[in-house]
Amino acid sequence: MPRSLVAVLSLVLLAARVHAIDPVTKAADGTPIPHPASKVTRTVKDGEKTVQVPKGMVYVPAGEFTFGTGVGAKKVKLDGFCIGKYHVTNAEYKAFLDATGGRAPSYWTKGTYPDGKANHPVAFVSMTQAAAYAKWVSKETGWTVALPTSEQWEKAARGPKNTLYPWGGSMDVTYKDGVLTSKFNYNGVLAAEYLKTHPTLETAYSAKSAKYGGQKVTVEKIVAYDDAGKATAFGIGATGQVRGWVAHSTNTGFIGTDLFHTLSAAGGNTTPVGTYEAGKSGYGCYDMAGNLWAWCDTKITATNGAERGKEVNEIRGGSWYATGTSCKSVSIGEGRAPAGAYNTVGFRVVMIPKE
Structure with missing residues (x-):
């Protein structure tokens, strides 16, 4: 094969590779959301360590925090970890389905999400399907990617000040003359x-x-x-x-x-990820309260909701359907069967960073 043709084919393949890791959509404020197989990272200091944090994730430093509230609260020590800045979006999930041929969520049509909802969190995804997404990202990037435990999720949501909501100690919502002022959906x-x-x-x-x-x-x-x-x-x-x-x-x-x-x-009353700037956690995670619940890789016996008394996987953070008091950063005893897919439950992923 002539060298000139080899060179052209190499450029084509390179262009295809670059395209494959281009951002798949943008958050509400215009921040690009990378392709889930992107390997772009940034450097973050954690004490004496330097860690590589994937673009699209935030870093939660190692250390102890208070898990839970009241008489059940306890001190938990975690290693440093990265967690999604946003819920996994429809566009990110479609990239996974395009690569693997999996089943689309029930509210999609002809294999794609509704118009205008590329940057909304994906719903109607079971924990089993969410775990498959994390496994695929691991394979594509070489990183250790998984669903968060309840402890990881709570630390990321409560931030360094261990607040009840991502932004502070109360809902901080007002309703006057038909106008609702809120930090979350x-x-x-x-x-x-x-x-x-x-x-x-x-x-x-x-x-x-x-x-x-x-x-x-x-x-x-x-x-x-x-x-x-x-x-x-x-x-x-x-x-x-x-x-x-x-x-x-x-x-x-x-x-x-x-x-x-x-x-x-049709997927519920979700909003684009990152819509509520004032509602992000102290570590920089958006929508830890409201929009969609998030799957956690932790089994509980539910004490709330229709699953009360059943062993389920915990879900955290509330949703567009939930009351404001259900959107706290601590457990309210909600869970779902891991094989089920729900209009109020989505997910985000965590990664153990490389030094």
């Missing part, structure tokens, strides 16, 4: 949006066999009925608590409507 964000911009949008309670099933209602008239028929109107309190969100026994409230089920099937 939780159910109040969704409630405020629909009450402000779609108050007269018509929907219906979707559980057809239930007492109120099929009853038509506008957003501003949604209520949650208790078993005695007492109604709690859909609304938001001054400090951000949502009323009339759900009444499980009667399948009413916002969660009981066709509107919610359509939204849920």
Whole structure:
């Protein structure tokens, strides 16, 4: 083969390689999010050590921190580790699926995510699938990549000051004159949006066999009925608590409507990663509160939610569906079956850095 042709082919292959590790999308503030197989790193000092931290991750230094709160709190010592600055996005997950031929999440169509959601966190991914993603990144990069333990996740979320939320000790949410001010994406964000911009949008309670099933209602008239028929109107309190969100026994409230089920099937009310600058943790992680729960590689017996009493994998951080108090940086006893895929659960990865 002529040398000139060899040179051209080499350039083509090089270009293909460069393209393969180009950023796959951008965060809300325009920060490029690298391809998951990218090997680009930056140097970080940890005491006397120098470690290489992958682009797209933050470094959590070695040391002791307080794990949990109250009587159950304990001191835990961890080695230094890297953790995703953001949840794994739709675009990053698609790069994995394109390379491996895996199954796309249920809300995608024709093998790709919805328009405009490249930089939203990927949902409807089981822990088993998330672990496969981490294993693939490990193979492509040569790094030790995994899902975080509950201890790793909590240290990254609470930051060096060990706060209850990534930014401090309280939700720090206000609601006044129809405007919600929040540092994170939780159910109040969704409630405020629909009450402000779609108050007269018509929907219906979707559980057809239930007492109120099929009853038509506008957003501003949604209520949650208790078993005695007492109604709690859909609304938001001054400090951000949502009323009339759900009444499980009667399948009413916002969660009981066709509107919610359509939204849920489309991937939920996620926001682009990195949207909430004021909500990042002291170590620089975004969306550790809200947007999507994150899988943890730690087994617990759930003490909260529908999985109460079952052995499950812990999930952390809350979601767009969760109440604000569920989005704390400490455990609230929530977990899910690792083979299940959920509209409120995503993931981020950790890596043991090389010195």
